[in-house]
Amino acid sequence: MKTLHLSLLIVILTFSVKGVSQSKTQDSTIIRSLYNTALTEGKGYYWLDHLSNEIGGRLSGSVEAEMAVKFTEEKLKELGLDKVWLQPVMVPKWTRGFKEYAYIQTGGDQKKVTDICALGGSVPTPSLGIKAEVVEVQGIEELASLGKEKLSGKIVFFNRPMDPTEIQTFVAYSEAADQRYAGAKEAAKYGAVGVLVRSLNLRMDDYPHTGSMSYGDLPANMQIPAAAISTNGANYLSSLLKLQPDLQFYYKMNCKTWDDVQSYNVIGEITGSTYPDEYIVVGGHLDSWDLADGAQDDGAGVVQSMEVLNLFKKIGYKPKHTIRAVLFMNEENGLRGGKKYAEEAKRKGEKHRFAIESDAGGFSPRGFSIDASDANFKKVQSWEPLFKPYLIHLFERGYSGADINPLKGNIDVLAGLMPDSQRYFDYHHAATDTFDAVNKRELELGAATMASLIYLFDTHGTK
Structure with a gap:
């Protein structure tokens, strides 16, 4: 009886292994065909x-x-x-409306046109645009330490880059995306009149990257315009701010929510x-x-x-x-x-x-x-x-x-x-x-x- 059971087990295992092998062969064949x-x-x-x-x-x-x-x-x-x-x-x-326009004014009538684009969902600037001094920060958490005294009436410039050492680029993106999505909402609470956000891009170029942003439950009268600035533009602006902290930035956007x-x-x-x-x-x-x-x-x-x-x-x-x-x-x-x-x-x-x-x-x-x-x-x-x-x-x-x-x-x-x-x-x-x-x-x-x-x-x- 034991011999019979053992023989039956061997037969079952043999057919089981054969079935698995045939299944793998069929899977491989269909995948190759796809x-x-x-x-x-x-x-x-x-x-x-x-x-x-x-x-x-x-x-x-x-x-x-x-x-x-x-x-x-x-x-x-x-x-x-x-x-x-x-x-x-x-x-x-x-809708974005007419193409955005921006420049950096470093003194007198010296102006340097720079590349920006409105972030999706942003309110427009006033019809004549916005011109104000710029405060550079590396993230939302810095805003509280600066407070209304240093941010009120200013344009907040979020300049934290995507981490170039992070091999998983989507991780680098997610670590930097909060400033784009919620930067305007948070900066407005301290009296800022607008925000600029460094484009979420690992390459140095002149192309601003848009993306979704949100004001959350911020009242309409507190919502401020939000724009992305290209990576080259962000580096240039950051360098100029070190030399001339009181420079002014102008931008005009015509976007609208329907x-x-x-x-x-x-x-x-x-x-x-x-x-x-x-x-x-x-x-x-x-x-x-x-x-x-x-x-x-x-x-x-x-x-x-x-x-x-x-x-x-x-x-x-x-x-x-x-x-x-x-x-x-x-x-x-x-x-x-x-x-x-x-x-x-x-x-x-x-x-x-x-x-x-x-x-x-x-x-x-x-x-x-x-x-x-x-x-x-x-x-x-x-x-x-x-x-x-x-x-x-x-x-x-x-x-x-x-x-x-x-x-x-x-x-x-x-x-x-x-x-x-x-x-x-x-x-x-x-x-x-x-x-x-x-x-x-x-x-x-x-x-x-x-x-x-x-x-x-x-x-x-x-x-």
Whole structure:
């Protein structure tokens, strides 16, 4: 009897090992097919060309944003998906107006024109502009030590740079971003008349970088104009202040906040064959800032998400779960699209298993950041050998993405595509974020990488 049991155990283990081996072979074959198809039949680069060069910057509430909604809806329908629809969402509308103008006055009539741009959500300057002395600080925490006596009637100049020694550039960005987002709100409490913020950029250039800012609950009569100054401009201003602390800075901005307007998330899906009521999401944000065409942030993520569905259709893969590409509106200055999608999913009782976001540029993919339980994270780690041939080595626990994060608590696994980030902040929120900065092959590799992880979760499920 013992011999029989042992023989049966050996047979079971043999078939089990054989089954695992066959599964890995099948996974490897399909992943290879996804990469091959992306690199030879991908459409994303050409979609991005249109988004960038025919439509341009897609700030929420703009005509260009609505053109992008129509264009992406049309292209998703052309893929022959099971369903394509628009999800209504109310979004803020802020306009920049005429180009900003600024100069440094060092004495008499000597003026040095410098490059600035309004931060998104800022109030305008008075019609004749603002001219005042400048107080340089390295962060919000310095304001309290200076107090109203030294800040009232002045322009506060936040000049803390991104840390160039931090290899993880998104960490350097997050460590410096508070001065852009909340600098005006805090400086206004001490009587400042305006703020300048050093652009969040690791490169020295003459391009100011915009980005979202907030006044919080500050009364309208206390809100002061906020502008970004280029990295070269910031260094120059800082040097001059050491020589002439009483110099004056002039700037004029014409921005305006309007009433909220109707816009949409664009959604396309392939219905699951086994679990049609369980969802896997891939997404990026359709809106961008207005200084350029938003090719890296986040046109790349949009077309990569669309490409994932195109790749599955091209190779004839029929997913078990319903797979959705969600092109979120209003990530840049409100996150309304991401919140709306999560609210609707919860209201409908939709069961979401996995979501992945691409919002770090169209550069060479390096891996994934994973927000999941220990069991699900270990599952992702077990797939590392399948990605190694494609130079995907990073499988780290961390933040997934702003638009899919509202799903947390109603989903098993969240992930973010991690491209090489060393050049990303050269373009982020600046006039340099243009189509010519995107490499076709790198963009295609990113789409294939996301499709591969989605395939694995679709096939093997979550824990």
